[in-house]
Amino acid sequence: MIGKLFHGGIHPPTFKDLTAQKPIKKFPSPDKVYLPLLQHTGTPLQPLVKKGDLVKRGQKIADADAFVTAPLHSPIAGKVLGIEECPHPTRGKFGAIVIENSGSQEDEINGILFQEEIERMDPKSIQNWIREGGFVGLGGAAFPTHVKVSPPSGKKIDTLIINGAECEPFITCDHRVMMERTDFILTGAYLLARACGAQKIIFGIEKNKPDCIEKITGSIHKVPLPTQVSPLPVLYPQGSEKHLILTILGKEVPPGGLPLDVQVVVSNVQTAWAIGRKAQEGIPLIERIITLTGNSLNNPENLDVPIGVRLLDLVDFCGGFQVPPEKTIMGGPMTGIAQVTLEVPVVKGTSGFVFFRENVVKEEYSCIRCGRCVDHCPMYLLPTDLFRYAEYGDFEEAKKQRALDCIECGSCSYVCPAGIPITHYIKIAKAEILLRAKKGGK
Numbered sequence: 026m027i028g029k030l031f032h033g034g035i036h037p038p039t040f041k042d043l044t045a046q047k048p049i050k051k052f053p054s055p056d057k058v059y060l061p062l063l064q065h066t067g068t069p070l071q072p073l074v075k076k077g078d079l080v081k082r083g084q085k086i087a088d089a090d091a092f093v094t095a096p097l098h099s100p101i102a103g104k105v106l107g108i109e110e111c112p113h114p115t116r117g118k119f120g121a122i123v124i125e126n127s128g129s130q131e132d133e134i135n136g137i138l139f140q141e142e143i144e145r146m147d148p149k150s151i152q153n154w155i156r157e158g159g160f161v162g163l164g165g166a167a168f169p170t171h172v173k174v175s176p177p178s179g180k181k182i183d184t185l186i187i188n189g190a191e192c193e194p195f196i197t198c199d200h201r202v203m204m205e206r207t208d209f210i211l212t213g214a215y216l217l218a219r220a221c222g223a224q225k226i227i228f229g230i231e232k233n234k235p236d237c238i239e240k241i242t243g244s245i246h247k248v249p250l251p252t253q254v255s256p257l258p259v260l261y262p263q264g265s266e267k268h269l270i271l272t273i274l275g276k277e278v279p280p281g282g283l284p285l286d287v288q289v290v291v292s293n294v295q296t297a298w299a300i301g302r303k304a305q306e307g308i309p310l311i312e313r314i315i316t317l318t319g320n321s322l323n324n325p326e327n328l329d330v331p332i333g334v335r336l337l338d339l340v341d342f343c344g345g346f347q348v349p350p351e352k353t354i355m356g357g358p359m360t361g362i363a364q365v366t367l368e369v370p371v372v373k374g375t376s377g378f379v380f381f382r383e384n385v386v387k388e389e390y391s392c393i394r395c396g397r398c399v400d401h402c403p404m405y406l407l408p409t410d411l412f413r414y415a416e417y418g419d420f421e422e423a424k425k426q427r428a429l430d431c432i433e434c435g436s437c438s439y440v441c442p443a444g445i446p447i448t449h450y451i452k453i454a455k456a457e458i459l460l461r462a463k464k465g466g467k
Contacts, residue, residue: 029275031268033403034260035436037194037359039233043318043325044197049205051329052342054101054126058333059111059370060086061121065167067093072122078105081133083309085159086122095169095373096159100311100331103127114355114369115362121370124333134307143216143304148174151220158309159373160300164188164199164264164293165356167374170300173292174221176285183288185223186273187214187297189230189237190257190264193357196377198314199294201327203230203237206298207244213301214292215248221290226252228294229269233259261359262434266291268403280430316377317343321350330371336378337367350380359435387444398437398447404430408437412447415454420461423454431455 062070068091080086080099087097103126111121136154138146146154156171176182187210191199203210218226226248230238238256245252255273257263267278269291276287284291299310311332318325323344330339336353340346354361355369355378364378398408406427414423428451437447 029271030258030260031271031403032405033401033436034262035401035439036259037261037439040195040318041197041200041233043195044316044327045200047197047201047325047327049201049314049327049329052331052334052339054130055331055334055338056126057106058100058124058126058331059121059335060097060099060124060333061111061113061116061119061370061372062087062097063113063116063119064097064332064373065095065161065169067091067095067169067172070094070097072108074105074122076105076107079103079127080105080124081131083133083307083311085157085309093169093172095156095161095171097122098159098309098311099124100333101126102129102131112366112369114364114372114375136303136309137307138216138304143219146219148220148222151216155216155220155300158300158303160296160310161373162293163295163299163313163373163376165360165374165376167372170217170292170296171220174217174290176221176290180285181288182221182223182285182290183225184274184290185214185218185221185226186269186289186291187226187228187294188264188266188269188291189228189234189241189294190269191234192231192259192261192264193359193361193376195318195379196316196357197318198316198327198376200234200237202295202298202314203234204240206302207240208247209298209301209305210241210294211244211248211301212304213297213299214252215250216300216304217290217292217297218250223290224250226250227273228252228254229257229273230254231257231259231263262403262432262436265403265432265434267432280427310373313371313373313375315371315375317380318377319350319380321346321348321380321382323347332373333370335367336364336369336371339371339378340367346380348382350382352381352384354379354381359439360433389445390443392443392445395442397440397442401436401440403434403436404432406431408447408451411454412445412450415450420454420457424458428454429458
């Protein structure tokens, strides 16, 4: 099922062969976890525990009185050592709950749903159940899932798309989840559809994952809603929500709009897995699957890890480094964020870490007006102009030229022969535009 190929895009080398066929390994319960009070897009959390408290695995330990937020649960049973400023993979440092493992393995399990219960639940009840599980988008953005499946009054949702594209180079955690955790995914997808009112479910999977396409296709008969698999062209950034919708359904999300404007909700396949796991086992979002890879690491792996485990412990589990990396990125090389320390913890939005032996930096020259960035921009923007507006501080013009519609996929920077970090400049422009809007346009 192909609606319409999107404009632009690129074909970077994927390097997925390092881990695509490696089964998920379970990381052992760590001695300590470091749980930042900001794990998602939205309002930061307030701790519900204090130093000296004993907590169970799965116990809610932080929440906020806000709609756009998601509570946090302890991934281990143990003792709260305190609330400290700790390294954060996107914020430098942030307050975090530090818990020491007691080794008791005492769980707080709740929220198990049998099929008959699911059928009796109304959308609002499922949305609340999702919120209590602390679920966020596990594709990287970490937007609270209960918000995404709560369309405002007057908005009807027709289709739920489960995003299994995983187009980011190096990262293969979703690939392995589709292969190894299929039943959980199907249960989670059905709950998501029921929560948002969707009448059908479509799995979007790139054609470079034929094993996943075959696995999901052979299992979707178990879902009590019309469900199908849409094999997708291999083209970055196919995993972007707007481009996934265009490719599968032929619907264009309007500028400044959201998928719900075209009656669609998109959820990452690993999010569906985590929700399905809670329904079957009563476990909230306390663990996720990530990929550790790159040419600096001894043994690249796909790992099932607790939220809050430190990167240095994961590196040790993978046999350490062949040579120390010159660059470490959380996420993939196209949209990921460079890290300055191995003491950062895994957060809910962590899809993986990539370790590079060399930090290849392009020498930057003046723009030659070749237009390659325009040709490859999947959002029909003029990246070369947006870069200049950002460079010279003309943020009003950048706003008029739809800078906020940039999805920060990095295609423009990738193809630029002058080595200009165009995406970086556009990110600066977007941040300034949003800051001024928050201040009332000043």
